[in-house]
Amino acid sequence: MAQHTRRNMEEIKTEPVDFVKEFQEYLTQQTQHVNMISGSVCGEKETAESFQAVAPRCEQNGLDPPSVEVRLSVEDGSDVQMDGLERTCDGKYKCSYCSYANKGMARLIEHIRIHTGEKPHRCQLCPFASAYERHLEAHMRSHTGEKPYKCDLCAFRCSDRSNLSHHRRRRHKLLPTRVARSPFSNKRMLSALQKRTASLGFGRRLLINLNPASVMMPKSDFLTDLSHKIHHLNSSEYKNAPRVDEKESRNRSANGLTFKNPLDQVSTLAGQLAELHPESQTPVSPDRESIKDEKPILIHNVSSEQVAMCSNGVQISSLKKESPTSRHENCSPALSLGFENNMNALTACVSNSQSGTPAPALTIPDQQVNTILDHFGSKSLLWDQVIVWHHSGSPSMLCGGTENPAGQGGLPSSG
C-alpha cells in the first residue's frame, strides 16, 4: 500500500512533463491519423519527407506538417474535387465538410482543420494547440504576461485586442474601434521588414510601432512631421528609466538565466518587462484619442536596404554600425536576458509588439549577445537590427549593433 502510494507520488511528480509529452504525442498520432485518411483519399500516402518538401516552413516552426492536402488533380473546370476541398464555379474554394467557402485556399485549409481536428500550431510551453497560428500568438501572450492593449477609458489592460474590444463594448458601451492600417508610406519596406522579422523567428509580429493614431496623419506628412519630434529622443531621458537591480543584473549577465522550466523563464522575463517602466508598458491605444501617446521608434540599420524614413511615430534610419564596445553605451540597462535554448522565450519576450503595441526595453549584454548569436547563427539572424522604442518621453531601447560575428548571419535574400 505504502509502496503503491509512493509509486503514485512518483508518477504524479513527473506528470506535468509527461502530460505535455503525452499530449503532443497524442496530437502527433491524431495528425498522423488525419494524414492517413488524407493520403487514402489522395491515393497516396505522404511521408514525412514529402511533407517537409511541401511545407518546409513547418519544420522551422516546429509545427506539424500540413495534413490537409490541397492538390488540384484536375486543373480545369469547376467543382474540382481535392482532398477535402471543392472549388465552386465562382472560383472560391469550398469546404466539402460544410458550406464554408473562401477564395483563399490557405484560409480554407485552416478551416478544414476545424473539421479534421488538426491543430498544428502548438505551444511549446503547454499543451495548447490551435489550428490557427494567430491564436497561438495570442496564447503565447498569456505565458509572457504581456498586456499590450490598454483601455483609454479605464485602467483595464489586456493581452488581446479582441478582449479590449470586448471590454469596451461591455464596460463602456462603446462601439468597436476600427483600426486603420499601417501608417507606413513605404509599404514595400513594411513588407520587407515583416519578412525580416518573420525570418528572425518572430513570426509575423512586427517590431515596429504601427501606431494606428499615426494613420490619422496623411502619409506625406509622415516624412515631414517627424523632424520636430526627434528631439524626444534624448538619451538622457532613459537614464531615468527604472533599471533592473544591478546586482541581479550582473548575476544574470554572468550566469545567464538557468531556468529549468522554460515557462518560468518566460514568466520571469515577462515580470522583468513589467518592471521596466510603468509608462513604457503603457500600450498604444488603438483609438485616436491617444494620439498624444504616440511612441516614436528608432530602428537602426534596418537592413541592407538603406532606408531612412521618418514618420509620425516611426523613425527608421540606417545608421552605421556601432563598434561592439560602444554598443552598451547606447543601451538602456533595462533588462538583461539569459538565454538557454529556448528560442520561444526570446521570441515571446522580444516580440512584445505588434501593430499598435509598444515593445519593452531589452538590453542584452555582450556575453549573451554571443550566446544568442550562437543560437541564432544558423537561423540567419542579422544582429545589426537595433530597435529603439521611445515611450512618452521615456525612451527605451533594444540594442545590438553588430552583425553576427560568426559570419553566419545575414538575412536570406528576400528575393
Place this chain on the structure above:
DNA sequence: CAGCAGGGGGCGT
C-alpha cells in the same frame, strides 16, 4: 466581468 479560445472577413502584396 475579465480571460481565453474559436472562427471568419478585409485588404495589401
Place this chain on the structure above:
DNA sequence: CGCCCCCTGCTGG
C-alpha cells in the same frame, strides 16, 4: 497568401 482585425462563446472569479 500573409497580415491584421473583429466577433462570438465559454469559463471562472
